[in-house]
Amino acid sequence: MSLDCKQVIEKFSLHQQPDLTYQEKIECRRHLIECKTCQSEYEEMLHTAAVLDSIPDPVPPPELVERIQTQIRETDSRSVLDFLVNPIARILVAVKLGPHPTFVNYTAMLFYLMLTIFMVKLTFFNSTEPSPVQLTRPPSPHVRIVRLGDVKHASLEAVKVEKEKPNEIPIQSTPSDFQ
Amino acid sequence: MIPDEIYVQKTIEGDPEAFNELVQRHHARIYGLAYRMLGNPDDASDATQEAFLEAYKSIQSFQFQSKFLTWMYRVGINVCQQYKRRSESRQRALTSYTKDIQERDAQYTSEYPDRVLLKTERDQLIQQAIDQLPSKQRLVITLFYMQQMKYREIAELLDCSEGTVASRLNTAVRNLKSKLEGLNLH
Ligand SMILES: [Zn+2]
Numbered sequence: 626m627s628l629d630c631k632q633v634i635e636k637f638s639l640h641q642q643p644d645l646t647y648q649e650k651i652e653c654r655r656h657l658i659e660c661k662t663c664q665s666e667y668e669e670m671l672h673t674a675a676v677l678d679s680i681p682d683p684v685p686p687p688e689l690v691e692r693i694q695t696q697i698r699e700t701d702s703r704s705v706l707d708f709l710v711n712p713i714a715r716i717l718v719a720v721k722l723g724p725h726p727t728f729v730n731y732t733a734m735l736f737y738l739m740l741t742i743f744m745v746k747l748t749f750f751n752s753t754e755p756s757p758v759q760l761t762r763p764p765s766p767h768v769r770i771v772r773l774g775d776v777k778h779a780s781l782e783a784v785k786v787e788k789e790k791p792n793e794i795p796i797q798s799t800p801s802d803f804q
Numbered sequence: 805m806i807p808d809e810i811y812v813q814k815t816i817e818g819d820p821e822a823f824n825e826l827v828q829r830h831h832a833r834i835y836g837l838a839y840r841m842l843g844n845p846d847d848a849s850d851a852t853q854e855a856f857l858e859a860y861k862s863i864q865s866f867q868f869q870s871k872f873l874t875w876m877y878r879v880g881i882n883v884c885q886q887y888k889r890r891s892e893s894r895q896r897a898l899t900s901y902t903k904d905i906q907e908r909d910a911q912y913t914s915e916y917p918d919r920v921l922l923k924t925e926r927d928q929l930i931q932q933a934i935d936q937l938p939s940k941q942r943l944v945i946t947l948f949y950m951q952q953m954k955y956r957e958i959a960e961l962l963d964c965s966e967g968t969v970a971s972r973l974n975t976a977v978r979n980l981k982s983k984l985e986g987l988n989l990h
Binding site: 631634635638639640641644666669670672673674676677678679680681682683684685686689690692693694696697698700701 | 820823824827828831832835836839840845848849852853856857860861926927930931945948949950952953954955966967970973974977978980981984
């Protein structure tokens, strides 16, 4: 079997040599002696190796390992926080749905928006104070009499009084209240 | 020695100390690769840190079909390439300045060809010559000569044929040689 030039350079390159069989090594050496092209290419390779070997290997700064390990520890504690920050994403990851991150983000935003609306509603719109609607439509005739003061009976006249002197009656009433 | 893959398995199972062992074992090699690819120690440190963090986050995607180190190199190369792209815009502002210095150095070297370069100067010039290679050639030179990887391993890492590795390396060597010739190295 004779080797062509490309094979020789590929096979006989510096760190490949230990992988070659004895026979292959002999073949390569023989080819290198005979073929000037491969010879000069191989010499170039050796020269480059010598030049590059002569420059020292870069030494990492001693604190690098510690830096990496600290950052990984921080990532770990952050991933616990993640569960609180974005539970939907975590659940989707857990069931291996692997959705697009944008989808997860928008879903989470929607989730928090709904949660906020619910909380706001629960906090501010759940008071026992009667709303304006309740004022114009009192729950019982008793309250209506008390609020209207000296007007004992609802009548069209009373409506007129209210309209002419709105300051005396602090409650906004509509004619339909008295129907 | 316990193989890397055992520590990978332990990391996947949630043992926080297991990944530290992998960092301890391989940080110097990844740093070496990053240094040759990025050309300076600060960027190399940052890129190494980023690569290990990236590897830790995506350790679930390790398929146990290749060696951990090969996979780690791939992560490292990706991070360095991203890093390079990001810093290129920053670098553009500095380019004219460094170019001036390089031109002045080259002029000085050619004016005094017999001057014996100091070891550190010489190392710097070689590193500069490596830096000037196109990134694919620089990568293949680094992996082959500095990380002592075989064609087969480089081909697996870069997802190409051994023939491609060989021809790329050949071009890179010739290219580097022509750059080094002008530097009057002894
Ligand atoms: Zn030949």
